[in-house]
Amino acid sequence: MSLSFIFRGAFLSAAALSVSCSGAPERRTPTGGPYPQSITQSIAIKPESDETRRWAAADARFGKMFDYLKTHSLDTLAEGRHEIDGEEIFLLIVTGEMHPASNGVLEVHDRYFDVQIPLLQPERFGLASRAQCRAPRGTMDTAADILFFDDSPRRFVDAGPGELIVFTPETAHAPMIGSGTQRKAVFKIKCN
16 A cells, blocks of 8 residues: 655644653744644645655654554554554554444543544544534543543545644544544554
8 A cells, every 4th residue: 555644733844843842832833933733734745755754753652653654564464453662652553343434422531642644534523623622522632632622623624545634733633534434543642
């Protein structure tokens, strides 16, 4: 399977990766200006592109993920957790049934970037800015690094098999929207 990288999230510049991910910190561009808070931006990049190199240069863990993608076939990996660099970066291969958008549940993570790659078929993701979510389901499960929201997604994005989407802690996302069975790769990359 060939891979294309589509970065979707609150921040698209690699410089945003070099700061802490605790909640919603202020992030600044290299020139000192604020990053856009839009979740509507996306950039498709090739595995050997300048954009890939910028992300890898900003955070070595993204470089390790890209190296892993170059040397491993996601289609042949067994279900479950695959260690790459301990708690810094690991991969989950999961299979599950997709559901209609009306059943989608937004989720966020504090400690990890959530990097998802559908493997079998296209998948739709619901999106909302974390700052706009007002209806949490309880509190953050710190052990699992997940908090769910009953808010509705503000928009949807689609990813085809082999397309990679990065969700930052500032982006609430509702995965597994569609029909049928989905097998996917989910890289967990620890925030600073």
